[in-house]
Amino acid sequence: MPKYRERLQRRYADANPQTDQDWDDLMERALTEDEENVKVLQDILDSDKDLNTVVSEMIVNGTPFRAAVAKYFDPEDLVAKEGDEDYEYYQRSTDERKRMGQEFRARGEEKRKNTKDAYDNIDKFAEKQGMDAAAKEAFIGFVNTLYNDLSVLKLTPETLTKLYKAMTYDEAVAEAAETGEIDGKNAAIEAQRVHATRTTTGDGVPTPQGGSAPVKPKPQKRQSLLEGLPEKKF
Numbered sequence: 001m002p003k004y005r006e007r008l009q010r011r012y013a014d015a016n017p018q019t020d021q022d023w024d025d026l027m028e029r030a031l032t033e034d035e036e037n038v039k040v041l042q043d044i045l046d047s048d049k050d051l052n053t054v055v056s057e058m059i060v061n062g063t064p065f066r067a068a069v070a071k072y073f074d075p076e077d078l079v080a081k082e083g084d085e086d087y088e089y090y091q092r093s094t095d096e097r098k099r100m101g102q103e104f105r106a107r108g109e110e111k112r113k114n115t116k117d118a119y120d121n122i123d124k125f126a127e128k129q130g131m132d133a134a135a136k137e138a139f140i141g142f143v144n145t146l147y148n149d150l151s152v153l154k155l156t157p158e159t160l161t162k163l164y165k166a167m168t169y170d171e172a173v174a175e176a177a178e179t180g181e182i183d184g185k186n187a188a189i190e191a192q193r194v195h196a197t198r199t200t201t202g203d204g205v206p207t208p209q210g211g212s213a214p215v216k217p218k219p220q221k222r223q224s225l226l227e228g229l230p231e232k233k234f
Contacts, residue, residue, distance in 0.1 A: 005017075054068045057071060122140060
């Protein structure tokens with residue numbers, strides 16, 4: 001695979017180009033996005049002289065960001081003071097950074113507390129389900145894959161299908177049970193009908209295909225001695 005296609009594949013991991021036209025379309029998408037990004041970046045640099053100076057230092061001399069900032073600014077210059085044009089923005093950004101840091105630390109602490117319970121619950125669940133070592137390892141791998149996908153919002157059709165099946169599992173089981181119950185009742189009713197039919201008609205011997213059931217001859221009525229004689233008149 002050409003290098004540019006490898007880079008495109010890494011950049012658009014969700015894409016699955018098959019033909020040359022697919023690759024061309026993906027390249028066009030990348031070029032369009034790059035042009036838009038360059039324009040936005042250029043507008044930002046044009047609007048902020050200080051940022052332009054720092055970025056130019058990084059590009060021309062390869063200076064790391066913090067070193068480039070330190071080359072042109074004192075640390076105090078980077079702290080907005082009340083009355084500065086960007087003071088409110090600076091305060092909001094500072095508060096947001098602190099909040100995200102606190103949330104990150106809180107999640108880390110919660111994860112550490114839940115780790116032991118998680119492993120214990122997996123052991124108990126595997127034992128209850130009768131899993132052997134291989135099945136348990138495969139199940140843990142499945143959980144880890146699902147967790148990793150969700151943690152980066154990788155919602156592929158396969159992942160969504162797994163989640164949907166998990167969400168509707170109880171409903172599907174209940175529906176299957178209800179269907180089975182109805183089928184069972186229908187089968188019982190049909191069995192009773194067939195039994196009643198065989199009891200009231202015939203002796204249960206199957207009727208030959210292509211014909212009707214044999215009809216037993218009715219007994220002939222015995223003829224009276226007086227039958228056939230002319231009626232006597234008195």
